Amino acid sequence: MKRIFLIEDDPKIANLLKEYLEKYEYSVTIVQSFDRIINEFTESDPHLVLLDINLPRYDGFYWCRKIRSISNCPIVFLSARDSGMDQVMAMENGGDDYITKPFNFDVVQAKIKSIMRRIYGEYAVTKQADFIEINQFILHLTSMEIEYHGTIASLTKNEFILLKEFVEHENQVLSRTHLLEILWDDEHFVDDNTLSVNITRIRKKLEDIGIKDSIQTVRGAGYKLVNTWG
Amino acid sequence: MKKFILDQLGNILFFYSQWVLMIIIVQIASRFSGTTLSAGILFYLFLLPTCFYLVFLVFKYFKQRDFYKLENVASPHVGLPEPSNHLLQILRDQHDKQDSEYQEKIEQLEQHKQLEIDFIQQWVHQMKTPVSVLHLTIQKEKMNLPESFADSLYEEIEHLQQGLDLALYQSRLQKFDRDFHVDRISLRSLVNESIQEFKTSFIRTHVFPEQFIDESIDVATDAKWFRFVLHQIITNAIKYSKGHSEKISFRSKTDSQTTTLQIEDYGHGIPKQDISRIFDPFFTGMNGRKFRESTGMGLYLSKEICKELGHEISVESEQNAGTTVSITFTQPKV
Numbered sequence: 001m002k003r004i005f006l007i008e009d010d011p012k013i014a015n016l017l018k019e020y021l022e023k024y025e026y027s028v029t030i031v032q033s034f035d036r037i038i039n040e041f042t043e044s045d046p047h048l049v050l051l052d053i054n055l056p057r058y059d060g061f062y063w064c065r066k067i068r069s070i071s072n073c074p075i076v077f078l079s080a081r082d083s084g085m086d087q088v089m090a091m092e093n094g095g096d097d098y099i100t101k102p103f104n105f106d107v108v109q110a111k112i113k114s115i116m117r118r119i120y121g122e123y124a125v126t127k128q129a130d131f132i133e134i135n136q137f138i139l140h141l142t143s144m145e146i147e148y149h150g151t152i153a154s155l156t157k158n159e160f161i162l163l164k165e166f167v168e169h170e171n172q173v174l175s176r177t178h179l180l181e182i183l184w185d186d187e188h189f190v191d192d193n194t195l196s197v198n199i200t201r202i203r204k205k206l207e208d209i210g211i212k213d214s215i216q217t218v219r220g221a222g223y224k225l226v227n228t229w230g
Numbered sequence: 231m232k233k234f235i236l237d238q239l240g241n242i243l244f245f246y247s248q249w250v251l252m253i254i255i256v257q258i259a260s261r262f263s264g265t266t267l268s269a270g271i272l273f274y275l276f277l278l279p280t281c282f283y284l285v286f287l288v289f290k291y292f293k294q295r296d297f298y299k300l301e302n303v304a305s306p307h308v309g310l311p312e313p314s315n316h317l318l319q320i321l322r323d324q325h326d327k328q329d330s331e332y333q334e335k336i337e338q339l340e341q342h343k344q345l346e347i348d349f350i351q352q353w354v355h356q357m358k359t360p361v362s363v364l365h366l367t368i369q370k371e372k373m374n375l376p377e378s379f380a381d382s383l384y385e386e387i388e389h390l391q392q393g394l395d396l397a398l399y400q401s402r403l404q405k406f407d408r409d410f411h412v413d414r415i416s417l418r419s420l421v422n423e424s425i426q427e428f429k430t431s432f433i434r435t436h437v438f439p440e441q442f443i444d445e446s447i448d449v450a451t452d453a454k455w456f457r458f459v460l461h462q463i464i465t466n467a468i469k470y471s472k473g474h475s476e477k478i479s480f481r482s483k484t485d486s487q488t489t490t491l492q493i494e495d496y497g498h499g500i501p502k503q504d505i506s507r508i509f510d511p512f513f514t515g516m517n518g519r520k521f522r523e524s525t526g527m528g529l530y531l532s533k534e535i536c537k538e539l540g541h542e543i544s545v546e547s548e549q550n551a552g553t554t555v556s557i558t559f560t561q562p563k564v
Binding site: 010012013016017019020054080081082083084085101102103104105169172175177178180181184186187189190191192221 | 441
């Protein structure tokens with residue numbers, strides 16, 4: 001399990017981040033006393049440091065230099081300051097990355113993951129199974145295929161993203177808004193229509209492999225995956 | 231020189247009038263004694279004093295020349311030259327006194343202004359922390375909250391964030407050492423990034439962006455400031471599209487010299503009489519009354535920022551048909 005050391009003076013943000021990151025199997029230590037940052041750092045011996053800039057007593061740049069003088073541990077700045085100068089300063093003082101507040105959990109997690117992978121190698125990422133199974137219905141995560149009783153169908157990227165979300169939240173209503181949000185990536189923006197088309201196609205493909213009516217429309221709320229095959 | 235002669239004109243006239251008067255009196259007096267002054271003597275009586283007078287005037291001119299030359303100095307910050315008489319001395323002392331008083335006042339004002347700017351920036355950053363906490367809390371609880379509730383909270387948080395950004399950029403723009411770092415950046419990735427940031431607003435309002443920007447287009451701009459401008463335009467586009475239309479288009483046009491980014495919505499539009507004033511500070515117009523949370527500062531700041539960055543921003547709109555904002559990057563392409 002990778003250890004993260006969190007230097008953030010706002011207890012609420014610190015706890016929310018800790019809670020969130022712990023879900024992704026990181027062990028998170030929040031700094032306790034701003035006079036003993038270096039001691040606490042060495043005690044927890046982290047794989048990565050999340051560091052705020054505006055801190056009591058000394059600022060984040062100072063602590064970054066201090067940590068750099070004793071360790072090569074990756075440091076990610078996390079700050080409300082968004083001027084180019086601050087980001088340059090952060091890098092100059094030994095930071096590896098910079099995230100501005102307010103941030104998305106996903107962004108933080110993605111950045112941490114990518115840095116961990118770069119520094120500690122691919123093996124560091126917790127090994128996940130490459131398929132999800134519910135009552136013999138199998139979603140293959142790497143090949144983006146679905147399988148039921150030996151019949152296989154392949155999915156497009158959007159279909160895969162949607163179906164994965166459904167499988168992970170079985171019997172839970174997923175709103176159209178939420179589904180649209182997970183479909184958007186850096187380059188492609190989809191609209192209501194695309195979502196409907198994709199849902200229709202998923203239903204069709206599920207039907208093709210022998211699973212009927214499992215994605216149900218909930219009027220005025222969204223869709224849910226109901227286990228109709230098991 | 232001309233000004234000096236003009237100033238001396240009174241003296242010269244007075245000098246010669248006295249001289250003529252003297253000669254006339256001498257002439258009359260000598261006529262009583264039976265003799266008259268010959269033309270030669272009269273000529274000398276004029277010539278000699280004129281010579282001495284000329285020398286005196288030239289001497290005087292050279293002493294005061296520095297003052298007369300001030301007229302041709304372009305810079306307003308040159309101190310007054312060494313005074314040649316008491317009058318000029320008094321004038322200079324008075325000038326220096328006023329000058330130092332003004333300097334002091336300006337310094338005080340600048341200090342106040344700086345304090346205010348520092349305060350606002352610090353305050354904005356302080357306010358960002360609670361906004362972050364709210365944001366994170368909702369992200370965490372999202373699946374457990376009723377959708378409409380989460381949406382409305384998100385919406386309000388976004389308004390808070392935008393308001394804070396507005397304050398921050400306004401105070402930054404006023405600062406004398408604004409940090410502009412102009413780089414060549416891919417226009418498409420800049421636009422995509424901003425669209426991503428508005429993901430939830432787009433989806434929530436059922437307005438969807440379409441983007442037709444060539445991947446190869448780079449523009450010279452400052453990413454941070456330009457992003458602010460884009461945010462203002464996208465916020466407006468979403469606001470005026472809501473319930474009217476479902477598309478906002480991002481296009482680029484290039485010719486040999488310039489690149490233009492066009493952001494077009496097909497929504498509510500801007501009333502004709504308001505268009506010419508939308509870039510004025512605090513101008514909210516008809517739409518400001520119809521749609522709440524208008525400060526009238528977003529577009530004003532955008533215009534100012536574009537001016538600093540060397541871009542040109544313009545707006546075309548037709549009511550109930552839509553609005554197109556164009557930003558032209560005027561720097562020649564590398």
